[in-house]
Amino acid sequence: MSVKKVLGAAALAVALTACSSGGSGGAGTPQGEKSFSVGVTTYFLSHLTPGRSVASNVDYALFTPLTTVDATSGKAVNAVAESIETDDNVTWTVKIKPGWTFHNGEQVTAQSFADSWNATAYAPNAFENNFMFAPFKGYAELNPADGKPSEKTLSGVEVVDPATLKITLTKPLSLLPYVLAQTAFAPMPKAAFADLPGFDRKPIGNGPYQLDGEGLAAGVTKVALRKFGGYQGQAGDADRIEVKSYQDEAASYRDLQAGALDVSLVTGNNLTDAAARFKDRLVRVPFPAVIYLGFPLWDKRFSDVKVRQAFAHAIDRETIVKSLLRGFGQPATGLAGASVPGGGAADCAACSYDPAKAKALLAEAGGWSGPLKLWTYQDPVNTVVLEAVGNQLRANLGIETVTTQTQPVDQLYPNLAAKKIDGPVLLYMGAGYPHLYALADQLFTKTSASNVTGYDSPEFAKLMADAAKAGQEEAMGLTQRAAKLAMDGLPLTPLFQPVGGLAYSTRVSGVKPEFLGAAVLSAVKVG
Amino acid sequence: MASSTLASASAEAPPAARPGLLAKLRRRPAFAISSAIALVVCAMAAVPQAFAGWFGGGDPRKCDLVNSGLPPAPGHPFGFDIQGCDLYSNVVYGARSSVLIALLVTAGMIVVAVVLGSLAGYFRGWVDAVISRVMDVFFGFPALVGMIVLLQAASTHNEWTVSAVLILFGWPVLARVMRGSVLETATGEYVAAARGVGAGTARILLRHVLPNALGPVAVLTGLNVGGVIASESALTFLGVGLQTPAISWGVQLNTAQQYFVTSPHLLIFPSIFLTVTVLSFVLLGDSLRDAFDPRLRQEVARP
Amino acid sequence: MTRLESLPGYDAAAPLLAVSELRVRFGATTVVDGVGYEVDGGQTLAVLGESGSGKSVTARAIMGLVRPPRGAVTAGSARLRGVDLLTLAEEERRRLRGTTIAMVFQDALSALNPVLSVGYQIAELFRAHQGLSRKEAARRAVEVLDLVRIPSAARRARDYPHQFSGGMRQRVGIGLAIALNPQVIIADEPTTALDVTVQAQIIRLLGELQREHGTALVLITHDMGVVADIADRVAVMYAGRVVEQGAAAEVYARPAHPYTEALLGAIPRPELRGRRLAVIPGAPPDPGRPEPGCRFRPRCGYAGDACGQQPPAREIGPGRLTACHEWERVTTP
């Protein structure tokens, strides 16, 4: 073996790979075809099966569920559903519009929905969205505490005829149309069940766009969507959409700046830069979520509501949002922001900044002794906000030693569940569907997995149950009363409602956010 | 016929005493500058309060969010960090964890490397085989990946855990050099002589082998200090090292990366301090090595 | 070879190699301080002195190996038949190296490139100076190895320096020097690194080659015993100066400098067996801190008041020089 040979082999290898990758990159688009590219985080492209999807804008481009939530009115409106009717909020009859087909031409029928839902609700499939089917009758049989499930289908989902679906719940849920708007409840064609892993990579949906090319595979950072000609809803404008995945929004924003991308989410400090750089091509997106400081109610030091009120009053939300977040956020005056239907009320009395009152309340409660530890999970924004909160608590309450601790998500949540966290914890909670009920339910219902404070109020539970039974208008009022009640109990104090941004290049227009903040792909206009 | 030579005839007189190492070092400007900087950094670490107050600020914890991310202003030469604290005093206090970690890691690595390196080099045979293979594992394994895994696993992130991880992945380089030099020394004639007069293993190791084998390791460790400080900041930057409210350059840089575009001074000032510190330690190590043992250049090249 | 004649200052009557008033500085230290010696074709000049006396530096200066930043030749001349090497253009000088004047180094192991075969290293000479093809040069290299009595030269030409024994390696070193048949060979302690028995062989080989080609040989050594047999003339150096010079037999028989005398006392001789060797008390002066007067004074048994002055080189016989105020006392038995 000679040196020359070794070098020669290396050079050859480089040349070969250069050729092979050169071929795949920069595939030209035919003349006259309207196309644009959009950046998303890798999380958006983790899975594309309805039962595993994360309800991202890509999911909504590929699938259209029974309903959608109208971004302007905040109401659930019919999509594939012709009508959704109920008398008691327990038994529901869904009529399906005729003429809808999957990308492979298969008819979208009641059976398509039933198949999809059964697959997700069936525990051994281990689809991540399985938990969403808990309100359905028959869920328990498919998800026994141990052993194999005795059934393979939900008894609460009944195909009456190809156009009619009958849904039975275990208890009333007036907000079902909102729930059904998530891609977890989208239909699946027969072809999917021959090869579920294959379907997850390259799903056949019923949405305005279909997946082009290979689809998802390990190491794929880019998928192409092509306009689906047979779509029955509002068709998209672009013929082709290139979806690129990034580790975080900052990376995709950098590509947007460099002109390699047309639409990108913007978060954190990049918003300030984007506001200056993109001006009117930056859309402010209020997220249907809240960032809050939760109190460990199992910790004796926080059992007195006055202590919790003192903490709540000692935090200067305005300044945190203005200085730290550069105005991209909504200082919380209540649980939910105006972007969440039913939200926007100033239901948090203790959320006003009042250091004097805070000190007085703490003194009344017997003062504070010893160190204070604040917790959150690893996230750049959380960490910075938590540190600011710590500084304010130290300054305004006179607590000497305030430390902060961050843990990975997979450590923090189990520790919270085991009540091993010994201080207030800063967390993010997004509404599962666009309704105040969702947020209140997730945070305060005793059995909810995301009720981390241990809040337990029969009065609250009663109001929520009433709301679930009531009609939509009445339900809203009841939910708001429940939220106010919880806020008075103050198991947690909201800090702010996060605001993100969507920035876009001059090549596109009509960029508007969907419920989770990402751009509605079918609404983007090219040129 | 044993031909005597002039050299042997006059060799009794020692060659005009080796010019003092210190004198030799002092003549190098790189040494003078780098050791001065290193001393200042160490002083900062020991008594930050003496430096922090120079411009009127002084308390790194005195923060006002209103000033969040503001650029340099009178009395605040480096501006304010994102929490509205005086950045200058924070950067000064940041020296502490860097220096502490550098000390801990250096000490730890020397201990581990000396123990394992001597065992392998002195006893050879299977002891050497096992220790050498373990070293191979650590050499081949992408150290950064290993460190991330372990630090993810650690439930606390302070100077001690970060140091422990850095030691774990840093010792093999030193141990290999130690092993080599013990191997060389242990075959030396005076060791054979010591063994000949019946000295015990422990005595031979401690009295004869170690003192002679330690030199290269000590110098190499000196070279390493800059790298340790840089590694700490890299780990912290990745979010697995130190965490707020710890004050460290890595933490400051980690926070600053999000604000790089709008508040570049948050990145620039800690970077300058970090760079200058690492540089001074690297240069210091360089000069020490050149002065003490030019032979080591080869060893460093072939760890 | 004919090149020398076309160079400025050529004088067929001048000695083959004449060094005069050569000064070399390393940094601020003058390590060669006005050295001069001459040697003609067919002659062997032994340059004697202990390590650090400047004998090797003088040789390297003649070869043009003393260059900034390490050191510089500050004065003097080194003439080949009248052509001053030191003022010659570098390219002209390069053409003379190897062809007209060549050098054998002290330690052949370090003087040979460890990663090139010895054949290649000798062949380089033919390629550089005679423009031979790679193949032809290789053939000639084998001839050279044969000439320096390396057994199975053709095979060994492909070997690397570390594969040779010390003596064989020095033969290769000599081969490098004689390959192009130069007129002057400077051998810098060619036997120091070798076993005693091998030393004699190497010296004998050098002597034979010199006689065959009528070369001028400058043999640098600190070992008087080695050169006693083959040297025609001797120059003794001490602390950067030549302290005594003359025909070998004369110098050996009647040293005219206390240092030479002491050196001779340091040669073990069969008739002195059983007695202690003479040892020169004290250490050579530190060239970095020169003291006024005779450099040897601190170690000299003859030192008198005059020795406070630098002794000039005085001619005390035909071709016989000494730099000692008290030389007459030294020569008087």
Add this chain to the structure above:
Amino acid sequence: MGKYALHRLLMALPVLLGTTFLIYLAVYALPGDPIQALAGPNRALSPSVEQALRERFHLDDPLLVQYGSYLKGLLSGDLGMSFAGRPVSEVIAASWPVTFQLGVTAWLFMTVLGVLLGTVAGLRRGRLADALVLGGTTVVMGVPFFVVAYVAQIVLGVNLGWLPVSGTDAGWPLAYVMPGLVLALYGLPQVARLTRTSVLDNLNADHVDTATAKGLRPRAVVVRHVLRNSLIPVVSLLGVSLGYLLSGTVLIEGIFNLPGLGYQIFTAIPQHDGPVVVGVGTLLVLVFLLVNLLVDLLYGILDPRIRLG
């Protein structure tokens, strides 16, 4: 030499085995719940799905049983399934070309630039070029790489628009120039400095005097007798520095959005995705060992004094 190579390969086996076990142990020992990591911060899996996942990935088995079945799979060529439900072999197949191209690019930059700068500095010792190289490389050693990466992205990518900011769209070499350069900065100072000292050592070596005394042209002396000898120790550094490069891909691929092995391993760690971490990690170690074996063989060819075996 063949025997030596075989011996080295055999020695690599226990090292590889040890590596897989250590990685497995580390991933196993990670506190926190892999299932929670899978679900993300805002989603709670139902207990039944959790149970199904635990069974699917054998999360409830003791460490040795898990490791045993992993090894069993490994022997039959099965690297296991990632948590995302894709075969690890597929993950590796998809990612290695990216890492390979990145690694080769960075290696080329490091070698060519490092040797060039080191040689110039060595030959021009004490002059401006030397000072510039020495100063430049020390600064590079001190500046945190991520600062370099961000600045490069903003300046070269966003402001000047010369190079793509991230991703592999532009293909080799364009997409790999910036990340390759940043990655090369890891080892570049060492290579340049070693080349410089090595050139200096050789310039002062006796055999260079011999070559000069032979009357060779100055260029021949420098090329054949100084550079050739100087590069030998550099070759061995190139092997060792591959370790740094592979480590560095973990960071660089993240920052530059390159879906390579380092990126996979970096995202797999917080997910507790043992099969991916072990598979990719072991592959990286294997590559390191093989390249170093090659380097040592090459060393033996370049330097006849080294006897392998």
